[in-house]
Amino acid sequence: MTTATTIEAGGGAAPGAGTPHGEAPGTVVIDSVTKHYGDATAVDRLSLTIQPGEFISLLGPSGCGKTTTLRMIAGFEHPDAGDIRVSGRSVLGVPPYRRDVNTVFQAYALFPHMSVAENVAYGLQQKRTPKSEIRQRVVDALDLAQMRGFADRKPTQLSGGQQQRVALARALVNRPSVLLLDEPLGALDRQLREEMQLELKLLQSRLGITFVFVTHDQGEALSMSDRIAIMRSGRIEQLADADTVYARPASAYVAAFVGQQNFFRGTVVEGGAAVDSVHALVRGGAAELAVGEQGQAAVRPEFVEIAADAPDAAASGTSNTARGRLIGVSHLGETMQYLVQLGDDQSLIARRPSPEAPQLAVGDAVVCSWRAESVLLFPSDDAASAGGYVAPPTA
Template sequence: MTTATTSKAEAPAALPGAESPGTVVIDAVTKHYGDATAVDRLSLTIEAGEFISLLGPSGCGKTTTLRMIAGFEEPDAGDIRVSGRSLLGVPPYRRDVNTVFQAYALFPHMSVAENVAYGLQQKRTPKSEIRDRVVDALDLAQMRGFADRKPTQLSGGQQQRVALARALVNRPSVLLLDEPLGALDRQLREEMQLELKLLQSRLGITFVFVTHDQGEALSMSDRIAIMRSGRIEQLADADTVYARPASAYVAAFVGQQNFFRGTVVEGGAVDSAHSLVYDMSAELPVGSTGLAAVRPEFVSIEADVAADASGAANTARGTLIGVSHLGETMQYLVRLGDDQSLIARRPSPEAPQLAIGDAVVCSWRAESVLLFPADDAASASGYVAPPTA
């Protein structure tokens, strides 16, 4: 294992058989802060031109990983390479990467064009080249018409575009984005998600995006690295992460889940206190404790006209205790017993007309169920059917 050093001033020559320009390789990287391990022997290869998101809750190591790629932190062990060159000990300004932060850090006394040109001026780029590159960067960010304005005269979304232009004007092989949309309101954030993905596709450069927002990661990424305790829990495309999570931790963090804890019985089912939940692909040992997961959008709900009937498999009876209108969907919160509740979501046009206090029956298909070892649920971070008051 390679140990980080800080004696280098220049980027070293490319390694034999070097990776393509824009490829990022994180090789068994570890980072400690005192006794705490922020990143734990992390290995990840990001392909040239890929849009990858590092997704996870606070403290999972995603921002530390980004800061090590940028050069603001040095790994205690392991190696980081960009375009086939090791970055160990290379200062941030000599790395072929640029970073966009949540706090855009624009100079308030400079115009938009001056902010974008600042980095090139520090590199003593010829004035004629600076002018052309600033115009190109502002065009990419759709901010050319605001070149003479000061940052205080811009909206939050416009300031974010200026920060992007300032990073792109240097023509980096890799663009690092540290929760850059976190300060925007919801509608603008969703608009910028589309714009960022379109911009990345047009430029073809590598984007490494750090976020705790699953919606951002799902909507933009070619692949998502779900991080947990300094390691990658799952690395896959959005469809796989959502539909086939590798663990209860991932299942709970990405989207919402209704979890049923119980004993695994013959036929691939969890016999919980409130429902016999079948999972046709289950492979857990009979007699072990399992955790069955069903997403709210797979749960149907209707008035229970036979409340005394015995429950069938993949069916749960309870009392409706909450109804929320989410626009395109209706959300129902159902109390199953003293220790658990359940969420169901139905498209608004076909949602049943139910009132709080109604007896309801919820059901779902066996193929909509995922089954995990119960010991993996301790750190699951999503909706885990909590007790109801």
């Protein structure tokens, strides 16, 4: 995204100026926040500090508390305990329109009878902003969203991606220090969603505004975020950058949610876990499990080799092998995916780059193998569907 327009966020206050906690504009602090709905706990003593200009994603399945957390920052829900500060000031009891935030929802909620420019200007008009200032700020916001040429159109004359840009412009025109995005790309098709992911990240980098992005799509979170907060039952299971949550997940729950995993149960032995169901020795992982304990090993499909014959372990560097029968082959574009039945209750996914993928047919006897360093080890009672491959939830 290229434009000559800039929008200053939060009125340009000096970092920490006039704030009781000395926190810079754009800082969001969630301090031991709890939210109940009747007997259900949606958010459970959640604490999180979001830095100015950071792009952070709240990632998790439906019911994990991510949207409730966002709505409490926005002011649409109120915590039962704890505090929320935006730009150094507590927002408890402050109505949404008086907070230094704006929200973009999955349902863009544009006024169908108003033009694009009128939709963007609406919030400023409600604040009785001078007309000359409204005109310039609307132009600036539409330039940022690459929608200036559509200013006179009605929302019904726009595509889904264009409507999403208008919703962004309407939020940015208020010059918030924090922009909250509640699954804003969920209504778009895959190609447009991927394009908008790039544009959102470029826009956030250009403006330097704090973005808090809620999604259940781990691909979105991995591609855009500076940090990802993976949520589970109203708490943060892991908070880290994309590389860390993918390569070094803190738990089997995170490992299963971010990408796909093959899970195997076994008894921990010296240096690893013996997986009885496939008669393979799985080594590696950082879990501090004692010898004799039950554990579960995880290996990602892209780390699994598959062939008609067993590889030379010394030459390939693999120390784990499992024999099975191929029960499914899928072409995923850049990769080929193989589903292998290893036993009565054990299956495994392997993925190979298409140019290197072996020519195998359903029904073939195959051998799967993987390196020791590709394996993670977790306690057996950690939350993951051990005993087979696990796909990330989609809702």
